[in-house]
Amino acid sequence: MKRKNxxxxxxxxxxxxxxGAVLLAMAAMRDQASFFYAPGDVARRGLxxxxxxxxxxxxxxxxxxxxxxxxxxxxxxxxxxxxTIPVRFTGITPxxxxxxxxxxxxxxxxxxxxxxxxxxxxxxxxxxxxxxLGPQGDRHETxxxx
Numbered sequence: 695m696k697r698k699n700x701x702x703x704x705x706x707x708x709x710x711x712x713x714g715a716v717l718l719a720m721a722a723m724r725d726q727a728s729f730f731y732a733p734g735d736v737a738r739r740g741l742x743x744x745x746x747x748x749x750x751x752x753x754x755x756x757x758x759x760x761x762x763x764x765x766x767x768x769x770x771x772x773x774x775x776x777x778t779i780p781v782r783f784t785g786i787t788p789x790x791x792x793x794x795x796x797x798x799x800x801x802x803x804x805x806x807x808x809x810x811x812x813x814x815x816x817x818x819x820x821x822x823x824x825x826x827l828g829p830q831g832d833r834h835e836t837x838x839x840x
Contacts, residue, residue: 730798734775741803749779749809750798750817758793771797771809783811790816 730748731739749771757770765784772778781799791797796817801810 732773732775733771733777733779734773736779736803737775737777741805741807743803743805746800746802746812748798748800749781750796751779753791753793753795753797754778755793771799779809780807781809781811783814785814787814788816792816 729742729745730750731742733749733751736742736749751771751773754770754772757768759768761767763784765786766782767784767787768780768782770778770780781801783799783801791814798815798817799809799811800813800815802812803809
């Protein structure tokens with residue numbers, strides 16, 4: 695076999711190996727992917743019961759109900775449509791989690807329509823300022839040696 699043909703065969707085999715590795719990586723990532731839905735999307739498309747998903751929207755006013763165990767809460771997520779999703783979460787919520795604020799919840803839908811969240815992420819707008827800074831802006835404390 696000529697040297698030119700050997701290089702061509704080697705190049706084709708290397709290309710196929712890279713292509714196969716990419717396909718395997720994509721197949722593995724597909725199971726780990728988490729799709730994002732707004733309440734309006736769920737109302738239009740139906741409940742995705744077969745996989746873990748993320749939902750996002752605003753926590754409705756007056757919807758947060760804390761259970762006696764101290765770590766389980768029920769609340770409702772809505773968006774700019776009239777659609778809402780009832781959510782149950784067991785765990786510690788982020789500091790920014792409150793009514794009329796944005797939230798992203800990761801978990802699974804139950805057949806009854808309730809979303810069982812395994813993780814809650816509070817969202818904020820671009821004007822967010824950490825509580826320790828307050829309205830005066832950035833305060834730097836300096837340590838001086840005397």
